[in-house]
Amino acid sequence: MCGNEAMAEAAIRAGCDAYFGYPITPQNEISAYMAQRMAEEGRVFIQSESELAAINMVFGASATGKRSMTSSSSPGISLMQEGFSYLAGAELPAVVINVMRGGPGLGNISPAQGDYFQATRGGGHGDYKTIVLGPSSVQEMADCMPLAFDLADQYRMTAMILVDGLLGQMMEPLTLEPKPRPKLPPKDWALTGRKGREQNIVRSLWLGEGVLEKHNEKLQAKYREIQEKEVRCELYRIEDAEIVIVAYGIVARIARAAVDRAREDGIPIGLIRPITLWPFPSHQIRQAAEEFRVFLTMEMSSGQMLEDVKLAVAGKAPVLFHGRMGGGLPTVDEVLGKIRELTLRTGTPKIRNPKSETISNDPNPNDQNAEAGSEPVMSLRGAQRRSNLDPMRGRLLRFARNDMS
Amino acid sequence: MKTVFKRTPVLKDCPTHYCPGCGHGIAHRLLAEVIDELGIQDRTIGIAPVGCAVLAYNYLDVDMIEVAHGRAPAVATGMKRCNPDRIIFSYQGDGDLAAIGTAEIIHAAHRAEQLTVIFINNAVFGMTGGQMAPTTVLGQVTATTPAGRQSNGQGYPLQVCELLALLPGVTYVERCALSSVSRIRQSKAAMKHAFERQIEGAEGLSLVEILSPCPTYWRMSPSDAMQWIETHMRRDFPIGRLKG
Numbered sequence: 001m002c003g004n005e006a007m008a009e010a011a012i013r014a015g016c017d018a019y020f021g022y023p024i025t026p027q028n029e030i031s032a033y034m035a036q037r038m039a040e041e042g043r044v045f046i047q048s049e050s051e052l053a054a055i056n057m058v059f060g061a062s063a064t065g066k067r068s069m070t071s072s073s074s075p076g077i078s079l080m081q082e083g084f085s086y087l088a089g090a091e092l093p094a095v096v097i098n099v100m101r102g103g104p105g106l107g108n109i110s111p112a113q114g115d116y117f118q119a120t121r122g123g124g125h126g127d128y129k130t131i132v133l134g135p136s137s138v139q140e141m142a143d144c145m146p147l148a149f150d151l152a153d154q155y156r157m158t159a160m161i162l163v164d165g166l167l168g169q170m171m172e173p174l175t176l177e178p179k180p181r182p183k184l185p186p187k188d189w190a191l192t193g194r195k196g197r198e199q200n201i202v203r204s205l206w207l208g209e210g211v212l213e214k215h216n217e218k219l220q221a222k223y224r225e226i227q228e229k230e231v232r233c234e235l236y237r238i239e240d241a242e243i244v245i246v247a248y249g250i251v252a253r254i255a256r257a258a259v260d261r262a263r264e265d266g267i268p269i270g271l272i273r274p275i276t277l278w279p280f281p282s283h284q285i286r287q288a289a290e291e292f293r294v295f296l297t298m299e300m301s302s303g304q305m306l307e308d309v310k311l312a313v314a315g316k317a318p319v320l321f322h323g324r325m326g327g328g329l330p331t332v333d334e335v336l337g338k339i340r341e342l343t344l345r346t347g348t349p350k351i352r353n354p355k356s357e358t359i360s361n362d363p364n365p366n367d368q369n370a371e372a373g374s375e376p377v378m379s380l381r382g383a384q385r386r387s388n389l390d391p392m393r394g395r396l397l398r399f400a401r402n403d404m405s
Numbered sequence: 406m407k408t409v410f411k412r413t414p415v416l417k418d419c420p421t422h423y424c425p426g427c428g429h430g431i432a433h434r435l436l437a438e439v440i441d442e443l444g445i446q447d448r449t450i451g452i453a454p455v456g457c458a459v460l461a462y463n464y465l466d467v468d469m470i471e472v473a474h475g476r477a478p479a480v481a482t483g484m485k486r487c488n489p490d491r492i493i494f495s496y497q498g499d500g501d502l503a504a505i506g507t508a509e510i511i512h513a514a515h516r517a518e519q520l521t522v523i524f525i526n527n528a529v530f531g532m533t534g535g536q537m538a539p540t541t542v543l544g545q546v547t548a549t550t551p552a553g554r555q556s557n558g559q560g561y562p563l564q565v566c567e568l569l570a571l572l573p574g575v576t577y578v579e580r581c582a583l584s585s586v587s588r589i590r591q592s593k594a595a596m597k598h599a600f601e602r603q604i605e606g607a608e609g610l611s612l613v614e615i616l617s618p619c620p621t622y623w624r625m626s627p628s629d630a631m632q633w634i635e636t637h638m639r640r641d642f643p644i645g646r647l648k649g
Binding site for chain 2: 017018046049050052053054056057058059060061062063064066068082083086191192193194195196199200201202203205
C-alpha cells in the first residue's frame with residue numbers, strides 16, 4: 001500500500017463520512033481509493049468540478065456535523081485557500097491532505113516542501129491558523145489521519161496533513177490497529193434542522209462594532225491552547241549532540257540515515273523532527289539551543305521551516321541551512337557531505353551566498369570566489385579532514401561566536 | 406374576528422435591513438410561507454449568499470449557513486449528500502450565482518443534485534454599490550457601465566434558466582417576477598413546487614429565478630422599479646416555466 005492509499009484507508013477507519021476531491025498528481029491514488037472504498041462503506045464520495053468546489057463541499061458536509069475531508073497537491077491547495085479561511089472563520093472542522101509537488105506555478109510533479117509557509121501561516125486571508133501534521137513514513141501518515149480528525153473536531157478547525165509526493169507514492173509495511181480515541185465535545189453547533197431547539201447558524205460575518213475583534217480573540221485563545229497542548233516532535237540522538245539537524249517529512253528520513261552514518265564516524269550529531277509543523281516545536285528547539293549546539297535545517301524548499309527554527313533558536317546558536325528546490329531530493333551522501341564540511345573545517349567559516357544564509361564573518365560578503373552553483377548555501381573554506389572530535393567543540397564554539405558577532 | 410393575515414412563523418419578528426422597495430423582503434416572506442406550509446421548518450437547512458441577502462438567517466427561522474461568494478451549490482451538495490433526508494436550499498443573487506458561482510451552479514445541476522435554488526435576479530450587484538451584473542440588461546446604467554451596458558465589450562445578459570434547462574440533471578426551472586400581485590402569487594407557487602420536487606426525491610436540481618426590483622441602484626422609485634421589470638427585464642428574461 002502506498003502512502004496515499006494508506007492515508008485514504010486510515011481516514012475511512014477514522015470515521016470519515018465524506019470525501020470530495022479533484023484530480024491532481026501526485027495524490028490521485030487517494031481519490032481512486034476513496035471512489036472504491038467509500039462506495040463499499042455506503043459513504044459519500046464526489047469528484048468535484050474544481051478544488052474550490054471540493055473545499056466548499058467539505059464546508060457543507062462539516063457544517064452538518066459530518067467528518068469530511070479533501071486531498072490535493074500544491075496548485076490545488078492554492079485554490080482551496082478561500083475555503084480554509086471560511087472554515088477558520090466559521091470554526092468548522094475539516095481534514096485536508098496536501099501531497100506537495102514542485103512549484104511555483106504549475107511547477108512539476110516531483111516531491112517538494114515548498115508549501116510550508118502557505119500551510120503553517122494560514123494561507124488564506126485573515127488571522128487564522130491551521131493544524132499541520134508532517135509525517136515521515138507510510139505508517140505515520142496513516143496514524144496521522146485519526147489524529148487529524150480528532151484534532152479538527154476537538155478544536156473546530158482545519159487539520160492538514162502535509163507530505164510530499166515521494167511519501168505519497170512510497171510503499172512501506174503498514175499496520176492499521178484500532179487505537180483508543182479521545183472523548184470529543186458534542187457537535188451541538190451543527191446544522192441538522194432546528195427540531196427541538198433554537199435555530200443554529202454557521203457564519204463568519206461579524207459586522208457589529210467590536211464583535212469581530214472578540215471573535216478573533218477567541219480564535220487566538222484557541223490557537224494558544226493548541227500551542228501549549230498539541231506539539232509533537234521526535235528527538236533522535238540529541239542528548240550529546242553538538243550538531244542538530246532539524247528536518248521533517250521525507251527529508252527527516254534522509255537526515256536520520258545521515259545521523260546514523262555520521263555517528264559511526266564518531267560525529268556527535270542528532271535530529272529534531274517536528275511532527276506538528278504548526279504548532280511548531282519551538283520549545284524543544286529552544287531547549288536544544290540552550291546547550292549551544294549548531295543547527296542544520298534541511299528542507300526541500302528554499303528555507304521555509306528555517307524561519308521557525310531561527311525564531312525558536314532566537315540567536316542563541318548558529319542555524320545553517322541545506323535545501324533543494326523544484327523537486328530535488330537530497331541524498332544521504334549529500335547530507336553527510338554537509339556534516340563533514342561542518343566538522344572538518346579549519347579556519348573561519350565563509351558563506352558563499354550571504355543573502356540566503358545568516359552565518360557570515362566574511363569581511364567582504366559579496367566575494368564570489370567560492371565555487372559557483374546554486375546548490376549548497378554554506379561553503380567552508382580550507383576544509384581539512386580531522387577525526388579527533390575534541391577540538392571540534394572549540395571550533396564550533398568559535399564558529400558560532402563568529403556568527404553571532 | 407377572523408384572522409386573514411398574520412406573520413408566518415418561519416419569518417422572525419424583526420425589521421430587515423433591506424432598502425425601501427427591495428424585492429428581498431417579498432421573496433423572504435414567500436419562502437417562509439412555503440417552508441411553513443410544507444411543514445419542513447425543522448428539517449430544512451438554508452444557505453445565505455454573499456450579497457444583500459447575506460443576513461437572511463436573521464430573518465428566516467431555520468438552520469442556516471453563510472458561505473463564500475458563489476459557492477452555495479457546492480456547499481449545498483456537501484450537505485445534501487451527507488443528509489439526504491434534509492431539505493437544502495440556497496438563496497442566491499445574480500452576482501453570486503451568475504458571475505462568480507457559475508461553475509458551481511452548472512456542476513451541481515449537471516450532477517443532478519437534489520437541491521432547491523432560489524435565484525434572485527435584480528440585474529445589478531446590490532451590496533457593493535450597483536455594479537454591472539451578468540444579468541444587467543443592454544443599455545442599463547450601473548456604477549461600472551456609466552454609458553449603459555454595451556454588448557460590444559460588456560457582453561449580453563446571461564440567461565441562467567435557459568442554460569440550466571438544457572441539462573438533464575435539472576428537474577424543474579421556472580422564471581417568475583415580483584412585479585405584480587399575480588406574479589408574486591406565481592412566484593410563491595413556483596417556489597413551493599421547487600421544494601416539493603426535492604421533498605418527493607425527484608432526481609435533479611430545481612431552480613426558480615425571480616426578477617426582483619432594486620430601486621436604490623436602478624435609481625428610481627419602488628413603483629417605477631416594479632414597472633421597469635415589465636418594460637425592461639422581461640425582454641431578456643421571459644417569464645414562465647422552462648422545464649419540469
